[in-house]
Amino acid sequence: MSTDHVLPKKAWEQVVDWVEQRILSGELVVGSHLPAERDLAVQVGVSRPAVREAVRTLQASGVVRSTVGAHGAGGTTIAGLPHQPLTRLLRLHVALANFPSADVTEVRVVLERLSCRLASVDASPEGITGMRELLERMDDDDLPLETFNDLDTDLHVAIARTAGNRLATDMTVAIRESMRMPILSALGVLQDWRAMRLMLRTQHRAIVEAISAHDGDRAADLVEEHIRAAYDRMTSLHVR
Known part of the structure; x- marks a missing residue:
């Protein structure tokens, strides 16, 4: 019994x-x-x-x-259950290691591939302009690391919003926000932040240009390469 x-x-x-x-x-x-x-x-x-x-x-x-x-x-x-409660809950789960960063990364890849494909079809001139403005702001070499990372987050969220899928947008916001502190911790101990920054800028521009050209397959492949490259760099430093 x-x-x-x-x-x-x-x-x-x-x-x-x-x-x-x-x-x-x-x-x-x-x-x-x-x-x-x-x-x-x-x-x-x-x-x-x-x-x-x-x-x-x-x-x-x-x-x-x-x-x-x-x-x-x-x-x-x-209420309409905005993304803030989901973001808060997921951030706490990640902080308590309930979701390993490897699992979060795999979900990010799936979500952001979808967002890039949809954005490549539905991106408006205003949406593309907004993404390019974020890229230009990230080109400032004097930006504090925290500000650069916030703009990086804003870019990924802008792509998701341009895709027009509200669930994908809210999940992207939640996941990206939940990873803010682990990402900052990893970037903060990099020996060559300038090289990492250049890599991120180059990859971001390629993703936005593929979306602008309505090449969904290329945009999806580029965002996956971008996410995995950043994750590999962080895990090589043994930072969760």
């Missing part, structure tokens, strides 16, 4: 489950109002403080938004 013992869920967790189940079933959608605190407590069979704790948890996750308004205009509604 199994000796495993499943602890009963706390009252606030029951409320979270109630909300999640109705989102998954389609009963609650973006903009839907949750029942009033008293009504929700009765429906779930918990106390009002448990409902308040659940709402705070859901707010922190970006699932709901609470507002105060006159004549019943306020309340708690289902």
Whole structure:
């Protein structure tokens, strides 16, 4: 006989489950109002403080938004779940080594190959101009390492946004942000930062030019080469 013992869920967790189940079933959608605190407590069979704790948890996750308004205009509604909560959660997972950097890199390759292919089809003149402006800013030899890395992140995110796939964009933002500190740590101990910087600039320009030329296959291959080259350089320094 199994000796495993499943602890009963706390009252606030029951409320979270109630909300999640109705989102998954389609009963609650973006903009839907949750029942009033008293009504929700009765429906779930918990106390009002448990409902308040659940709402705070859901707010922190970006699932709901609470507002105060006159004549019943306020309340708690289902939010659009922006990328910030996903970024925060993934950053913590990476920091705690729940996702090895090798695994994160493989997912980055898949996502950014997709983004480059889509961007090569859908890139607008404004989108290409924005990417080139980021490239020009990265050409400044006096940029602090942290600023260069932030612009590097902005470029990869700009490509994903140009691709027009919101899920790919949000995941790219989350993954890239989660890797910010490991990347900075690796770059900070490089013996020849100038050579690394030149390599990154050259690769970035080639990727953007391929997207501008609507050559999706080449852009996808170049971004994979770029990601793997940077990862190989970092892991050779034994920096996660």
